[in-house]
Amino acid sequence: MAEEKEKKVKVLNFRDMSTCEATIQMLEIAAKDGVETAFSRAADMKACPIGADSACCKHCFMGPCRLNPKDPYSKVGVCGATIDTIAGRNFARMVASGCAAHTDHGMSMLDVFREVVNGRIKDYQIKDEEKLRDVAASVGIEVVGRATMEVAKELYEELERTYTQVEGEIPFVSRVPAKTLETWRKHGIVPRGSMREIMEIMHRTHMGVDQDYENIIKQCSRTALADGWGGSMVATEISDILFGTPKPLVAGVNMGYLKEDHVNIIVHGHEPNLFESMITSVNDPALIEKAKAAGAEGIQLLGMCCSGAEVLGRHGVPHAGNFMSTEAIIATGAVDAMAVDVQCIMQALSKLSECYGTKFFTTNPRAKIDGATHIEFHEHTPSECTNKVVEMAIERFKNRPARIVIPQRRDLGIHGFSHEYVNYMLGGTFRASYTPLNDNIINGRIRGVAGVVGCTNPRVKHDYVHVELVKELIKNNVLVVQTGCSQISLAKAGLMKPDAAVLAGDGLREVCETVGMPPVLSLGSCVDNSRILIACAEMVKIGGLGDSIADLPVAGAAPEYMSEKAISIGHYFVASGVYTIFGVTFPSIEGTKFHKLLFEGLEEMGMGKWDFAVDPHDMAHKMIAHIDKKREALGIMGERERKLFSMEDRRA
Structure with a gap:
């Protein structure tokens, strides 16, 4: 820490x-x-x-070329590339990177699934056979009368096409509403296979290849859809099959769940395999005894970021904080070990952990960090890694710094809503259905549905935009669903409890009180945005709200986004038909042809559209205006007269 002090960090x-x-x-x-x-x-x-306006190009070594954001058409790059080509290429590479992150995550889950099915991994097994059969049936696999492992092997082979197929359509297009799929086919954007799409987008954006911004965005859309309806959806579905489909449970969020008299271990990253094995290790009686022999009362396991969000909803493991809190929690001195895998992990955590004596471990061969201790995690022998992390954390507990500061803030919420549980929650065991949701949108109690997702970013006030946006939405009877770091922001603000319905408008409050649910539903990690796509498809299937996702009174937002994954997520929602608004900044210049295509042209082609706002209240009312526009088009604008149903009506 002495070396850091020499920098004389300004107290802000x-x-x-x-x-x-x-x-x-x-x-x-x-x-x-x-x-x-x-x-x-x-x-x-x-x-x-x-750079923020995406007005620079460094795709070759004649540059980098910088255009003037205030007068973007005043000059071109050395090769002659216009602002539209430059911005299009930059945007495309963001989509490619984000898609690759989720696709590789999904491929890792599929690798584990293959090894479990073939009996080569013993530490994991299929925990949700019903989900396995439902997923298999959704992609056309016969499940009746067949053995579980027989179905599982065929499902693996089918889902592998999501990645490796070079022609045709990815398996989960079977879940896409027919009219939405018709739009994709019309514009030639149905994904073939993730690897093919990512490879092609990287080729097209190489110097001297695709120099038509409209053609570039076509491939952007196809690649992004390979993320949402491909890699991300596979990751979510396989995680549920292997580790259990989440169901709502009460769980805690914030740093107050650190325990001064316990060995504290944090797992941070995105792939659930490490965390699932860590849960087993911290509950190993032999390791608990080692911790007690070192003077601890026990071992406390907490999550951060997205792998933490998964186990928050799946197992009720407390969550310490979202992306912008990862450094702050190390400063407590109470974290004995932090184990990380992939995505959204700041390199600064390694040096910061050294300052406070925290043991910091990388575990994934894709993601080593200078200064961190690397203990490689292998799914075939997971305890070799996770037991070692626990043992090193116990050693650190013996030598903790004299000063420990644990903020005494603990927040509770209900986490773990999945598509399957929402179906059950609305209709029960025998009549599981989204019909009550659609009906309450049609009758006006619920104005629409908004997905508020994404990261936190130090360029805006941490958590503030998420919280204010969602408060304004629910006040205006918009039901909110959440994933990733956003849901941790909302949980800390107390908005994931049923009593938060008092902040909602009269209609949404009535529905929440009737069902016994919060006005904000947490769905999991950022890869679990695929749950929102499935929900949108189900709303179309139930009927009464149009024939395609683009007809629905829904909207999406990432108010504090910071990663390329967010751009890919945003674009697969737009390509699917959802109005999507981002905050912080947006990588295009207003007034350019490329910007107009994203913000207007795609909607004219039957898809959704992008939008941008910094202020959360502006953002909320732009989303509400879009929802109202869709309600108007559906002919359901305004309040509907309530009808007392007769027994004949109820039977119908």
């Missing part, structure tokens, strides 16, 4: 940077300790305005 007003009390408390302590965090680095480093 962190209340201007976050609304999370625990995070603010620890950021102030870190700054006094002379330790940098992403918040202080963001304050010291001005974002490049040319």
Whole structure:
């Protein structure tokens, strides 16, 4: 820490940077300790305005070429590339990177599934046979009268096409509403296989290849759809099959779930395999005895970011905080070990852990970090890694720093809503159906549905935009569903409890009180945005709200996004037919042809469209205006007269 103190880190007003009390408390302590965090680095480093507007190109070595965002058509790049070509290429590569992240995650899950099915992995097994059969049936596999493993082997072979197929259509297009699929086919954007689409988009954006922004966006759409209806959907479905489909349970969020008298271990990343095995290790009686012999009362396991969001909803493991809290929690001094795998892991965590004596471990061969101890995780022998992490955490507990500061903030919420549970929640065991949801949208009690998802970003006030946006939406009778870091923001604000319905409009509050649900439903990690796609498809299937996803009174938002994955997610929702609005910044220049295509042209082609706003209330009312536009088109605008149903009506 002495080396860090020499930098004389400026103590900033962190209340201007976050609304999370625990995070603010620890950021102030870190700054006094002379330790940098992403918040202080963001304050010291001005974002490049040319890069933020995607007005620069470094795809060859005649440049980099920088265009003027204030007069984007005043010049072109050395090769003659216009602002539309440059912005299109940059956007496409963001989609490719984001799609690759989710696709590789899904491929990893499918690899594990294959090894489980073939009996070569013994530590995991199929926990949800009903989900296995439902997924298999959804892609046309016969399941009646067949053995579980026989179905599973055929499902593996079918889903492998999601990645490796070079022609045809990916398996999960079987779940896409017919009219939506017709639009995709019309514009030639149905994904073939993820590897094929990512490869082609990288080729097209190489210098001197695709130089038509409309053609580039066509491939963007096909690649993004390979993420949402391919890699991400496979990751979610296989995780449910192997580890259990989430069902709502009460679980805690925030740093107060650290325990001073326990060995504290945090798992941070995105793939659930590491976390599932860590749960087994921390409950190993021999390791618990080792912890007690070291003077601890026990072992406390917490999650962060998306793998934490998965086990929050699947097992009720407490969640310590979202992306922008990952550094702050190390500053407590109470974290004995942090084990990470892939995605959204700041390199700064390695140095920060050294400052506070936390054992910091990388576990995935794809993601090593300079200065971190690498203990490789192998699904065939998972305990070799996870037991070692626990043992090293126990050793650190014996030598903790004298000062431990644990913010005493604990927040509870209901987590773990899945498509399957929402179906059951609305209709029960024998009449599981989205019909009550559609009916309450049609009768006006629920205005529409909004997906508020994504990251947190130090360029805006941490958690604030998420919370204010969602409060405004539910106040206006918009039901909100959430994934990823966003849901942790909302959980800390108390919006994931049934009593949060008091903040909702009269109609949504009535529905929430009748069903006994919160006005904000948590669906899992960022890869679980595929659950929202499935829900949209089901709303179309039930009827009364149009024939395609583009007809639905729904909207999406990523108000504090920061990663390329978010761009891919946003674009697969847009290509699927959903109005999608982002905050912070947007990688295009208003007034250019490329920007107009994203913000207007795609909707004219029968898809959704992009939008942008910084203020959460502006964002909310843009979403509400879109929802109202769709209600108007469906002929369901305005309140409907309530009807007392007769027994004959009820039978019908």
